Amino acid sequence: xxxxxxxxxxxxxxxxxxxxxxxxxxxxxxxxxxxxxxxxxxxxxxxxxxxxxxxxxxxxxxxxxxxxxxxxxxxxxxxxxxxxxxxxxxxxxxxxxxxxxxxxxxxxxxxxxxxxxxxxxxxxxxxxxxxxxxxxxxxxxxxxxxxxxxxxxxxxxxxxxxxxxxxxxxxxxxxxxxxxxxxxxxxxxxxxxxxxxxxxxxxxxxxxxxxxxxxxxxxxxxxxxxxxxxxxxxxxxxxxxxxxxxxxxxxxxxxxxxxxxxxxxxxxxxxxxxxxxxxxxxxxxxxxxxxxxxxxxxxxxxxxxxxxxxxxxxxxxxxxxxxxxxxxxxxxxxxxxxxxxxxxxxxxxxxxxxxxxxxxxxxxxxxxxxxxxxxxxxxxxxxxxxxxxxxxxxxxxxxxxxxxxxxxxxxxxxxxxxxxxxxxxxxxxxxxxxxxxxxxxxxxxxxxxxxxxxxxxxxxxxxxxxxxxxxxxxxxxxxxxxxxxxxxxxxxxxxxxxxxxxxxxxxxxxxxxxxxxxxxxxxxxxxxxxxxxxxxxxxxxxxxxxxxxxxxxxxxxxxxxxxxxxxxxxxxxxxxxxxxxxxxxxxxxxxxxxxxxxxxxxxxxxxxxxxxxxxxxxxxxxxxxxxxxxxxxxxxxxxxxxxxxxxxxxxxxxxxxxxxxxxxxxxxxxxxxxxxxxxxxxxxxxxxxxxxxxxxxxxxxxxxxxxxxxxxxxxxxxxxxxxxxxxxxxxxxxxxxxxxxxxxxxxxxxxxxxxxxxxxxxxxxxxxxxxxxx
Amino acid sequence: xxxxxxxxxxxxxxxxxxxxxxxxxxxxxxxxxxxxxxxxxxxxxxxxxxxxxxxxxxxxxxxxxxxxxxxxxxxxxxxxxxxxxxxxxxxxxxxxxxxxxxxxxxxxxxxxxxxxxxxxxxxxxxxxxxxxxxxxxxxxxxxxxxxxxxxxxxxxxxxxxxxxxxxxxxxxxxxxxxxxxxxxxxxxxxxxxxxxxxxxx
Numbered sequence: 001x002x003x004x005x006x007x008x009x010x011x012x013x014x015x016x017x018x019x020x021x022x023x024x025x026x027x028x029x030x031x032x033x034x035x036x037x038x039x040x041x042x043x044x045x046x047x048x049x050x051x052x053x054x055x056x057x058x059x060x061x062x063x064x065x066x067x068x069x070x071x072x073x074x075x076x077x078x079x080x081x082x083x084x085x086x087x088x089x090x091x092x093x094x095x096x097x098x099x100x101x102x103x104x105x106x107x108x109x110x111x112x113x114x115x116x117x118x119x120x121x122x123x124x125x126x127x128x129x130x131x132x133x134x135x136x137x138x139x140x141x142x143x144x145x146x147x148x149x150x151x152x153x154x155x156x157x158x159x160x161x162x163x164x165x166x167x168x169x170x171x172x173x174x175x176x177x178x179x180x181x182x183x184x185x186x187x188x189x190x191x192x193x194x195x196x197x198x199x200x201x202x203x204x205x206x207x208x209x210x211x212x213x214x215x216x217x218x219x220x221x222x223x224x225x226x227x228x229x230x231x232x233x234x235x236x237x238x239x240x241x242x243x244x245x246x247x248x249x250x251x252x253x254x255x256x257x258x259x260x261x262x263x264x265x266x267x268x269x270x271x272x273x274x275x276x277x278x279x280x281x282x283x284x285x286x287x288x289x290x291x292x293x294x295x296x297x298x299x300x301x302x303x304x305x306x307x308x309x310x311x312x313x314x315x316x317x318x319x320x321x322x323x324x325x326x327x328x329x330x331x332x333x334x335x336x337x338x339x340x341x342x343x344x345x346x347x348x349x350x351x352x353x354x355x356x357x358x359x360x361x362x363x364x365x366x367x368x369x370x371x372x373x374x375x376x377x378x379x380x381x382x383x384x385x386x387x388x389x390x391x392x393x394x395x396x397x398x399x400x401x402x403x404x405x406x407x408x409x410x411x412x413x414x415x416x417x418x419x420x421x422x423x424x425x426x427x428x429x430x431x432x433x434x435x436x437x438x439x440x441x442x443x444x445x446x447x448x449x450x451x452x453x454x455x456x457x458x459x460x461x462x463x464x465x466x467x468x469x470x471x472x473x474x475x476x477x478x479x480x481x482x483x484x485x486x487x488x489x490x491x492x493x494x495x496x497x498x499x500x501x502x503x504x505x506x507x508x509x510x511x512x513x514x515x516x517x518x519x520x521x522x523x524x525x526x527x528x529x530x531x532x533x534x535x536x537x538x539x540x541x542x543x544x545x546x547x548x549x550x551x552x553x554x555x556x557x558x559x560x561x562x563x564x565x566x567x568x569x570x571x572x573x574x575x576x577x578x579x580x581x582x583x584x585x586x587x588x589x590x591x592x593x594x595x596x597x598x599x600x601x602x603x604x605x606x607x608x609x610x611x612x613x614x615x616x617x618x619x620x621x622x623x624x625x626x627x628x629x630x631x632x633x634x635x636x637x638x639x640x641x642x643x644x645x646x647x648x649x650x651x652x653x654x655x656x657x658x659x660x661x662x663x664x665x666x667x668x669x670x671x672x673x674x675x676x677x678x679x680x681x682x683x684x685x686x687x688x689x690x691x692x693x694x695x696x697x698x699x700x701x702x703x704x705x706x707x708x709x710x711x712x713x714x715x716x717x718x719x720x721x722x723x724x725x726x727x728x729x730x731x732x733x734x735x736x737x738x739x740x741x742x743x744x745x746x747x748x749x750x751x752x753x754x755x756x757x758x759x760x761x762x763x764x765x766x767x768x769x770x771x772x773x774x
Numbered sequence: 775x776x777x778x779x780x781x782x783x784x785x786x787x788x789x790x791x792x793x794x795x796x797x798x799x800x801x802x803x804x805x806x807x808x809x810x811x812x813x814x815x816x817x818x819x820x821x822x823x824x825x826x827x828x829x830x831x832x833x834x835x836x837x838x839x840x841x842x843x844x845x846x847x848x849x850x851x852x853x854x855x856x857x858x859x860x861x862x863x864x865x866x867x868x869x870x871x872x873x874x875x876x877x878x879x880x881x882x883x884x885x886x887x888x889x890x891x892x893x894x895x896x897x898x899x900x901x902x903x904x905x906x907x908x909x910x911x912x913x914x915x916x917x918x919x920x921x922x923x924x925x926x927x928x929x930x931x932x933x934x935x936x937x938x939x940x941x942x943x944x945x946x947x948x949x950x951x952x953x954x955x956x957x958x959x960x961x962x963x964x965x966x967x968x969x970x971x972x973x974x975x
Binding site: 017018020022024025028031129206207208257258259260289293503504657658660661664665666668669699701703705707 | 792794795802803807808809810811812813814815816818819821848849850852853862864868871872873875877878879880881882883884887902905906909910912913914915916917918919920921922923
């Protein structure tokens with residue numbers, strides 16, 4: 001097929017090289033810590049060494065006497081200043097119907113420290129090194145208290161309480177479904193499958209640690225905060241309204257290049273508020289740049305859900321009911337996302353691509369003396385899909401039905417679309433069996449026996465894994481504002497309040513703009529990260545392209561529409577007589593025309609400006625079937641992922657190279673959780689034992705050598721004008737159960753029996769070896 | 775304080791530094807070369823890799839006083855500046871990273887590129903195994919690494935065709951860092967320099 005010529009080669013559907021990259025590969029990116037202001041001071045945090053302790057006193061006199069030290073700020077200072085709390089878990093409820101309960105969260109701990117690493121004091125000095133020196137000179141008198149970090153321990157009678165108003169350490173809980181109907185279904189079922197599954201806590205670990213540079217301008221009274229965030233608008237709102245109690249207009253949040261987020265950089269952190277407070281109080285710019293240990297200790301962890309999960313099935317392998325009891329370890333402070341993810345977002349997709357008529361879910365958010373939990377790539381969906389896919393495999397083995405076949409028997413059929421699941425969520429589109437069939441062919445599922453024999457001949461245990469699944473994207477925030485400025489200088493500048501953190505948003509948006517304006521992509525500038533130019537929900541939940549991109553399309557079309565009237569005036573013609581093509585308006589059938597940029601130059605302010613807000617109708621439901629094959633070395637327990645093949649229903653695609661990057665990169669994160677990553681707390685002391693990259697095993701180069709990743713683009717999403725589906729989290733969600741199922745399969749074939757079925761992540765060599773050898 | 779003299783991206787540099795000042799602090803804070811990043815505090819992530827006398831070094835783990843007299847190359851110095859003073863041409867590795875979509879957020883990229891540059895300088899035709907091994911000390915959270923390995927392979931092929939060693943020739947480095955100190959709105963990727971259509975898909 002011939003390539004389209006000119007600008008069209010840069011429109012949507014093409015693998016355009018990213019416009020972000022030339023700056024990033026030459027060291028000219030603008031990450032938060034790359035910006036400095038004259039006279040800036042540096043802030044570092046002193047963190048609690050105890051999981052639970054009363055703060056008896058803080059003596060900062062020696063620190064304050066050290067050279068270059070500007071201030072030492074404590075929780076007591078914040079109380080005295082009258083600044084506010086960070087948002088809690090409202091509007092959820094506890095099991096007795098009382099409001100959700102969580103300790104009041106200040107920017108710095110006051111009177112009690114509730115997890116190892118909670119910030120207790122902030123030290124400000126003229127250099128970072130001097131601030132660190134002074135931190136070592138602060139004397140804190142702690143009275144250590146009993147701590148609990150395991151969620152099962154935390155709900156046991158007599159467990160130490162994180163917060164007096166949360167008896168049993170229950171912050172909040174939700175029940176979904178029909179318990180009586182489920183009970184009846186289980187009683188009548190031909191088969192019941194039951195698994196205890198732990199979805200371990202993991203660290204999102206974007207490579208760029210958080211950084212904040214705050215500056216209060218005395219002249220204007222405004223606070224400007226430059227930070228590494230996925231949600232500039234949300235950070236501004238929380239900072240202004242909840243923390244300072246000042247008008248939104250008095251706070252501006254800026255974000256430049258964001259070095260990965262994965263959900264971890266959503267919302268406002270206590271540290272962000274403390275830096276902003278210091279800047280306002282001291283009247284000079286203050287910068288904080290997190291070290292990696294600050295991130296392990298102080299940034300949210302993801303997952304951390306323990307579940308008893310059960311399926312009731314009929315004799316033919318049809319699922320009659322699903323019952324789940326989960327404890328989510330939300331840490332010492334229940335945050336809005338920390339509670340919503342396990343109690344709502346996960347359950348929304350818990351029945352996945354399967355037509356499961358009856359559910360009975362109980363999800364409890366448990367307070368512990370651990371770092372607060374929050375969003376991490378997938379946020380609830382990986383936990384739910386992991387449960388569903390482990391159950392499906394266990395059911396397949398119990399009933400003697402092949403893994404793909406039992407899934408097929410339970411899948412929602414295309415003619416059931418739109419399909420409302422048992423959680424009252426409506427899927428607009430999806431052909432799940434077709435996606436699975438394509439994947440089975442791509443991964444040569446049925447040719448496994450031959451490869452199994454080859455592995456066996458080499459003394460290796462081979463297994464194959466499958467995961468069929470869907471996910472919900474969008475954060476239920478469907479409105480986006482976009483401004484478009486067509487300049488007389490020959491550039492179209494488009495501002496969006498979504499926030500890039502590596503997803504290639506600028507390139508994808510520019511391609512969408514090329515579709516409408518039909519100008520070279522070099523003429524498009526995409527700007528993000530300035531709440532003065534527009535604030536919105538930001539980027540989370542794989543929402544950017546289908547909400548923000550749709551809004552770019554709509555705003556661009558409105559711009560051309562508005563320009564048409566201006567062109568009609570300029571050409572003294574009726575608007576309907578004008579044709580727009582390749583960046584210019586022409587009176588049909590004549591050679592009289594005016595270029596878009598020339599038209600802009602003739603306007604007052606030399607530009608055509610459009611401020612457009614638009615909405616999509618609902619979430620998108622991307623889905624996929626992932627397959628993999630692994631080999632286990634029986635002598636060492638080492639797992640090697642040999643083949644990974646997936647077919648993904650992602651709707652229409654704007655840039656295939658970017659989508660593929662999201663899918664494969666996301667999959668490696670999911671495989672990281674399956675094989676090596678875990679947050680580890682010492683059970684008695686509550687010490688975080690995996691607080692650096694020395695102790696926390698990140699995936700490295702060579703983990704998976706080759707992905708065969710295909711996209712089925714023939715099933716557009718029906719609730720947004722682009723027909724796209726969110727793709728940021730799909731790979732992560734599918735990869736974890738896919739790889740674990742493959743290892744279970746290898747161990748099951750080796751005779752590990754029930755031990756294989758109850759395998760828990762991460763699949764470290766030691767754990768795999770123990771499972772194999774009992 | 776100690777006075778050190780070194781060459782950074784082929785510019786002579788003389789600075790007074792504290793004995794505890796790290797090379798990465800010298801580069802970022804004193805010289806404004808913010809392309810070199812800090813991603814951890816235990817020398818694991820490799821975001822800070824630069825070349826010291828042609829060999830890769832984690833600049834978060836080297837004292838500034840240790841590079842007294844050395845030649846340091848950072849990501850800013852990798853692109854070759856033509857003799858006529860025009861815009862620097864991208865190093866084949868930088869171009870390959872763009873071509874292969876070997877970066878997403880871009881934070882690990884400078885360290886990745888510098889580690890790869892060191893590999894190619896010593897091993898012009900590495901196998902995938904050697905590439906993976908050479909990148910063992912560099913973490914990337916976004917890409918899943920395969921596109922990075924592909925980019926290094928592409929650059930190796932390109933350099934083999936051109937016969938260069940991949941390192942900037944003496945006298946060709948760029949010593950000017952990006953201007954920092956501005957608090958104006960960040961225009962993420964507002965540069966109009968768009969790429970062409972990649973081979974993929």
